Amino acid sequence: MAQTSLALGVEAVGCAAFDAGIKGAFGYPGTPSTEGFEYVEAMIHAEPTGRVAQWAANEKVAYDLALGMSYAGQRSLVTMKHVGLNVAMDAYANSALTGVRGGLVLLVADDPGMHSSQNEQDSRRLAKFAWLPVLEPSTVQECYDFTWRAFDLSESLQVPVMIRVVTRLAHCRGLMARRDVLTPTGLGVAPQDTIQDWVLIPSNARRRYLDLLAKLPLMAQQVAPLNRLIPGTSRRGVALAGMGRAYFEQLSLEYPELLSLPRLEIAAYPMEPSLEKDLLAQVDEIFVFEEAYPVLEERLTFLRGNVAIHGKLDGALPRTGELTPRLLKKALGLKTAEAKAASDLQLPLRAPRLCEGCGHTDAFEALREALKNVGAADARVFGDIGCYTLAAQEPMNAIHAVVEMGASISMAAGAALAGQSPSVAVIGDSTFGHSGMPALLTAAASGANVTVLILDNRVVGMTGQQPSMALDQVERMVLGLGIPEAQLQVLTPLPRQHEANVQALEAALRHPGPSVLVFRRECIQSLRRGVLRDHDRELKACTALAACQESHS
Amino acid sequence: MTSARIHGIVLCGVGGQGVLSLAQIVLEALRRSGFHALQSEIHGMSQRGGSVHAMVCFAEVPLSSPIIDEGCADLLIALEPLEALRYVAMLKMNGHLVVSEEPQSDMEGYPPLEQVYGALKAVRGCHLVDTEDLARRLSHKQAGGMALLGMASRFLPVADGIWREVITQRFEAKGQRVIEKNIEAFEAGQGLVQATVGV
DSSP: OOOEEEEEHHHHHHHHHHHTTOSEEEEOOOTTTHHHHHHHHHHHHHSOSSOEEEEOSSHHHHHHHHHHHHHTTOOEEEEEEHHHHHHHHHHHHHHHHHOOSSOEEEEEEEOTTOSSSSOOOOHHHHHHHTTOOEEOOOSHHHHHHHHHHHHHHHHHHTSOEEEEEEHHHHTEEEEEEOOOOOOOOOOOSOOGGGGGGGOOSHHHHHHHHHHHHHHHHHHHHHHGGGOEEEOOSSSEEEEEETHHHHHHHHHHHHOGGGGGSOEEEEOEESOOTHHHHHHHHHOSEEEEEOSSSOHHHHHHHHHOTTOEEESTTTTSSOSSSOOOHHHHHHHHTOOOOOBOOOOOSOOOOOOOOOOTTOHHHHHHHHHHHHHHHTTOTTOOEEOOSSGGGGGGSTTTOOOOBOOSTTHHHHHHHHHHHTTOSSEEEEEEHHHIIIIIHHHHHHHHHHTOOEEEEEEEOSEETTTTOEEOTTTTTHHHHHHHTTOOGGGEEEEOOOGGGHHHHHHHHHHHHHSSSOEEEEEEOOOHHHHHHTTTHHHHHHHHHHHHHHHHHHHHO | OOOOOOEEEEEEEETTSOHHHHHHHHHHHHHHTTOEEEEEEOOGGGGTTSEEEEEEEEESSOOOOOOOOTTOEEEEEESSHHHHHHTGGGEEEEEEEEEEOOOOOOSTTOOOHHHHHHHHHTSTTEEEEOHHHHHHHHTOTTHHHHHHHHHHGGGSOOOHHHHHHHHHHHTGGGOHHHHHHHHHHHHHHHHSOOOOBOO
C-alpha cells in the first residue's frame, strides 16, 4: 500500500523529487517556497546515501547548480519564490536552449495577494517567455504526482520543467500518497556529440533556438493529458486553472447545479488551442478562474468570437489579489451564506514587527541618532529585503525605499552620485551574499559617497533561520570587494554599545567615500533554537587549536 | 450514506502563540478520525508578532479547497480575544467560538479590554476561557492553547483516545513530562464549566 502522510503542497513537491531519484536539491529561501527545499533536505540528511541538499547564495546560483547536475546526468530539483525566478531568469531562459540531460524540475511558488512579497507576478508567463513547459497542480496530491511527471517530461523532452504553485497551495496541508522511492541513477555526462548544444555561442544558439521552437508541438502533446474538457448541458462554461480548479470542484459539492457547466480544466502548458475552441463552440459565456495574471482569460478573449468572457479583464473578478471561493460564488451569482455579524468595534491592525531584543532595532536606533547628530535627521535610507524591512513601518520609519534583493547598496550609490548626502544603505548578511556583493564592488569602484550598514544576524532570519552563505565571512567579503580597511568597522548592536555605535556611524557618515559598518549579533530566534551552536563550538575548537599550534611552533 | 457537508474551523492568534501547531493537531486528529481534511496556513511576515490564522476543513468526502468562506465556519478557536473579533464573520449563524481571555495588548491602539470582552459576549455561541488562571492552577505557562483545544474538542467529532494519541505524538520529542502536562491542560479544558455566554 502507498505510504500516506500529511504534507504542505511545496513539501509534496520536495518529497516527490526525492522519490523520483534526484541526486541533489538546490534553492534560495523565500516564502512560500522554503518548506519545499527544507522537506527534501531533511529526507536527504536522514538517509545519507550521497544525495545533496544545498542552499545557494541566490536563485541564479541555485539554478546553475541544478543545471550542472543535470549536465552530469543526474536528476535535480531547484526551488525558489516567484521573484527569485527573476534573479534566476538568465539561467532559466538559456537552459531552454541548452536543454537538459538529467531531469531538471524547477519549483516556483507565486504569491498572489502578496502575503510576503513585493509583487504578484505570474510564473506561467515566465515559462511561456522561455518557451518551456509548466505544470500547475491544484491539490497536495497533484503537487506530488505532477512532480514525478515533471521529471519524466523533462527527460523525454530534454528541457527543464517548471512546477508552479501559489501561496494557498504551497501552504495547504493535506494528504499525500507516495510511490516507491527511486535511487538516483545517473544517465552519465552529456555525450560528446552534444557538447556543442551546451555552448551557447551565437552559431550554436541560433541552431538550438530553432530546435527549441521545433519542440513546442511535442511539449504541448506530451503535457496534454493533464488538460481536459468536461462537457456539460449549460450554455455557461468555466475555464479553470490552479486554485480556481480546486475551488470550483469543491463548490460543485455544495452547489450541484454547477456540474451542468462545461468545464475546461488546465493544469499544463504549452497548450494546444483545440480544447479552448471546443469549449467556445458549446457556450455563450465563459467564466475564467485562475490565480494571478489573466493568462487563460487572454487566450480565450483572443479566440472568443461571440462568446462573452468573464474574469479579471471585464471586472467580474478583481484584477489583483488572491482568488477565493467567495469570489467564485459572487462571479457565478451563487448565494453566499449568512454569517454572524462582525463586531462594530474598531479593530486596529496587528502588524508584524521586529522581535523583542532583536539586534536590528539597536542598529536602527544608533543610525537614527547618528543621522541627527550629523544634521541629517530627515535623510532617506535605502533598505533591502529581510526582517529589517519591517523598520519601514511606524513607529521606526527608518528606511524609505525597498525594491528587490540587493537594491539598497546600488540605489544608495546611484543617489549619492546624484548628489544625495548622506546616502545610506541597510542590508542583511544573507541579502548581501545574495546580490549585495556586486553592488558593493561597483560602489567601491565608483567611489560613491555611501554608508552601508550590513546587519549581520548570521542567518537568513525572515524565512526561518536558514544558513547564510556569508556566515563568518562578511568582513573578508567587504575588503575583497575594494572597501579600504580603514572604512570597515565591525560593531555589536546592543543597547550598551549604543554610544560607540553612534560615534562609529557618525564618522562613517562624515567620510567622503564608501564605508561599511557590520552590525553583528546573532538572530535571537536562531540563538533560541541553537541553530549555530554546533557550528560555533567547532569554530571555537578550531581557533583554539590554531592558537595552540602557533604557540608551539 | 456519506454526507457532502463541509465543516470548517478557523484558528487565530498572534505570531509565536502556536496557532499553526494547534491547527496541525486538529488536522491530524480529524484525519485519524476518518475524515478527509485540509489545512491552510499563512507563513512569513505574519510570524513576526502579527495576526496569524489557519483554517481546517473536513468532510466525509474528498476536499480540494483549503479556504473557508465567510459564514461557513462551524468553530473559531482564538488564542487572543482581539484576534477573535477579526474572524467572527467567518462563522455560521449557529457556529461556536472558544476564546482565550488573555490579551496580547503590546500594540498600538488596543481597545479597552472590557470593550473587547463586551463585543465577544454579544456573539451567540461564544465561550470565553480564563487561560491565565488555568495556566496558574496547572503551573504550566503554555497550558492555554491545549486548554482551548480541550474545550473546543466537544464541538469536534474526535474520540478522546485519538486526541491523546495525537498530542502524545506531537510532543514525543520533548519527553514524557511535556506530554503529560499537555494532556493535563487538554483535559482541564474539557472539564471547564460548559456554560455558553451570550444571548
